Amino acid sequence: MADAGTRIRIIGRRGSSAAYALRDFLHRCDVPFDWIELQGNEKGGAAGLGTTPDPAHLPLCIFPDGTQLERATLRQVSEKLGLFRSPSRSEYDLAIYGAGPAGLSAAVYGASEGLRTVVVERFAVGGQASTSPKIENYLGFPQGISGAELAGRAREQAVKFGAEILLLREGIRGEFMPGKGIGYLSDGTKIVAHASICATGVEYRRLNVSEEDRFHGAGLYYGAGASEASLCSASDHVYIVGGGNSAAQAAMHFARYAAKATMVVRDRSLKNTVSQYLVDRINSSPKVEVLYCSEVVALHGDDSLRAITLRNKDTGKQWTADTQWLFLCLGGNPHTQWAEEVGIVRDEGGYLVTGPDLLRNGKRPEKWPLNRDPYYLETNMPGVFAAGDVRHNSVKRCASAVGEGAMAVTLVHRYVTAG
Numbered sequence: 114m115a116d117a118g119t120r121i122r123i124i125g126r127r128g129s130s131a132a133y134a135l136r137d138f139l140h141r142c143d144v145p146f147d148w149i150e151l152q153g154n155e156k157g158g159a160a161g162l163g164t165t166p167d168p169a170h171l172p173l174c175i176f177p178d179g180t181q182l183e184r185a186t187l188r189q190v191s192e193k194l195g196l197f198r199s200p201s202r203s204e205y206d207l208a209i210y211g212a213g214p215a216g217l218s219a220a221v222y223g224a225s226e227g228l229r230t231v232v233v234e235r236f237a238v239g240g241q242a243s244t245s246p247k248i249e250n251y252l253g254f255p256q257g258i259s260g261a262e263l264a265g266r267a268r269e270q271a272v273k274f275g276a277e278i279l280l281l282r283e284g285i286r287g288e289f290m291p292g293k294g295i296g297y298l299s300d301g302t303k304i305v306a307h308a309s310i311c312a313t314g315v316e317y318r319r320l321n322v323s324e325e326d327r328f329h330g331a332g333l334y335y336g337a338g339a340s341e342a343s344l345c346s347a348s349d350h351v352y353i354v355g356g357g358n359s360a361a362q363a364a365m366h367f368a369r370y371a372a373k374a375t376m377v378v379r380d381r382s383l384k385n386t387v388s389q390y391l392v393d394r395i396n397s398s399p400k401v402e403v404l405y406c407s408e409v410v411a412l413h414g415d416d417s418l419r420a421i422t423l424r425n426k427d428t429g430k431q432w433t434a435d436t437q438w439l440f441l442c443l444g445g446n447p448h449t450q451w452a453e454e455v456g457i458v459r460d461e462g463g464y465l466v467t468g469p470d471l472l473r474n475g476k477r478p479e480k481w482p483l484n485r486d487p488y489y490l491e492t493n494m495p496g497v498f499a500a501g502d503v504r505h506n507s508v509k510r511c512a513s514a515v516g517e518g519a520m521a522v523t524l525v526h527r528y529v530t531a532g
């Protein structure tokens with residue numbers, strides 16, 4: 114094959130969900146790479162390669178040192194890049210679950226203030242924010258900043274201060290006793306820590322139509338598609354489902370690359386759900402269209418998505434539109450069943466209840482063992498804190514998640530010194 118180059122190259126076919134997972138992971142980890150898309154009719158070798166790879170070897174990953182991984186998996190690629198690590202200690206002062214803005218912020222403050230800190234993240238750093246093409250309301254970035262870049266900087270800062278970040282590891286169960294918490298990860302690893310912060314955010318809400326799983330990563334994507342927009346061609350028509358700021362951001366971003374970006378919105382207006390500056394941009398962009406009172410009711414395709422069926426909720430009229438790109442920006446729900454199992458109080462939506470919200474008529478929660486009220490971000494389990502979107506009544510913004518991550522660390526110090 115051709116010489117190794119200076120960036121990672123991923124070779125695969127459009128519509129391959131395995132290749133999408135790799136692209137998404139590298140994008141979120143801020144690792145530069147080139148995507149070489151095979152059409153199936155290459156003669157004399159794919160672009161930049163001496164030969165055309167065997168389809169059975171796709172996705173193929175070629176590293177700058179010449180190493181090639183056939184049918185590359187996330188685990189193999191992250192190991193090769195040194196991003197997959199095992200815990201270096203048997204016990205930590207602080208364990209943080211989730212490396213979105215809240216978790217990364219807690220990691221920066223925890224590690225910089227001398228706590229032996231570990232962050233457990235089931236995918237890549239950045240959380241929902243890393244799927245945003247441009248965050249324009251985060252303090253200090255007047256021109257906006259991509260979520261992946263913001264996350265990359267935060268990761269660098271946390272690691273600089275000595276935080277350990279364990280990627281591709283998922284916390285599934287917890288056990289808490291006075292002064293000690295044990296987090297059990299899906300691969301069997303145990304994380305023991307004096308205090309814990311749950312910053313696991315929310316899970317993407319689904320469309321709930323048949324074949325959604327089959328097309329995930331193969332034409333259907335959750336989030337605003339920050340890693341995919343540049344792969345659209347100028348003749349593509351992109352559909353985005355959702356009527357909030359993230360969907361509006363995505364539409365404006367895709368309009369830069371595609372022929373047209375259509376927002377599919379259930380309401381009659383964007384007025385109450387989208388910031389005015391984005392509404393103004395959408396209204397003045399000739400490439401962005403909004404279908405109000407509409408929903409996607411069916412998906413069609415072969416190996417990948419080829420078309421969708423839409424329905425107007427008022428008239429019941431249905432029609433099918435050709436598209437290879439469907440992005441779902443539908444917000445999310447927290448994934449906190451583990452908390453219920455250990456008796457941590459959740460609200461009816463599954464969000465973790467903390468601090469003053471735990472008090473009923475001024476009374477502390479049942480079985481609360483200490484002679485003080487729960488701290489502001491503390492759950493009903495002493496030493497277990499929640500920060501960011503996973504928390505009951507949280508604000509659902511990057512800046513507030515970052516603020517809560519920092520505040521949670523201050524409360525961890527208070528817990529460590531005063532109990």
Ligand SMILES: Cc1cc2nc3c(=O)[nH]c(=O)nc-3n(C[C@H](O)[C@H](O)[C@H](O)COP(=O)(O)OP(=O)(O)OC[C@H]3O[C@@H](n4cnc5c(N)ncnc54)[C@H](O)[C@@H]3O)c2cc1C
Nearest residue numbers: 211213214215235240241245284314359501502509510511
């Ligand atoms: C497309 C999009 C655009 C947005 N744009 C903006 C914007 O412009 N401005 C703004 O202020 N906000 C924006 N938001 C909202 C903002 O990104 C969120 O409020 C913020 O990311 C919440 O941070 P968090 O750390 O609480 O949770 P999340 O960002 O949801 O991060 C949670 C992390 O926890 C991980 N995790 C979950 N479960 C586990 C587990 N069991 N074990 C280990 N790890 C786990 C997840 O993989 C994830 O990385 C946007 C959101 C989206 C989706």
